[in-house]
């Protein structure tokens with residue numbers, strides 16, 4: 001298998017295969033220094049771009065430093081990640097033709113105020129690189145904030161009615 005990095009329509013640079021890949025085949029490993037989430041947060045506090053990959057429960061992260069860090073997100077990806085004994089593999093979830101861009105679903109969480117907008121162009125695009133669970137969590141949080149505001153406004157109107 002031969003992977004190359006070149007410009008991508010999804011985002012800046014992407015990772016492409018020059019040979020066909022079979023469904024279920026390991027494409028590459030996500031390697032880099034393993035640091036604690038807290039260390040990474042401090043190191044990348046002011047950096048808009050990071051190549052961190054959360055391990056297990058997310059307490060430790062891989063600070064990407066290899067081909068895999070160039071793999072872009074897609075909502076209709078041809079690969080997924082698989083964590084085995086502390087190693088993260090990018091594994092094909094369908095047959096991939098030579099020349100195709102390698103993608104996996106980032107399923108982001110913990111993005112702060114960042115919208116993490118997605119440009120993957122898939123028909124099923126979620127519009128964001130956040131995981132479906134994270135989208136639900138964020139929607140619920142936004143709804144809670146909105147309900148609070150509405151509640152206040154309602155209270156104001158009731159007061160007025162009371163006066164009239």
Ligand SMILES: [Zn+2]
Pocket residue numbers: 074075076118119120121122124125126127128
């Ligand atoms: Zn998308």
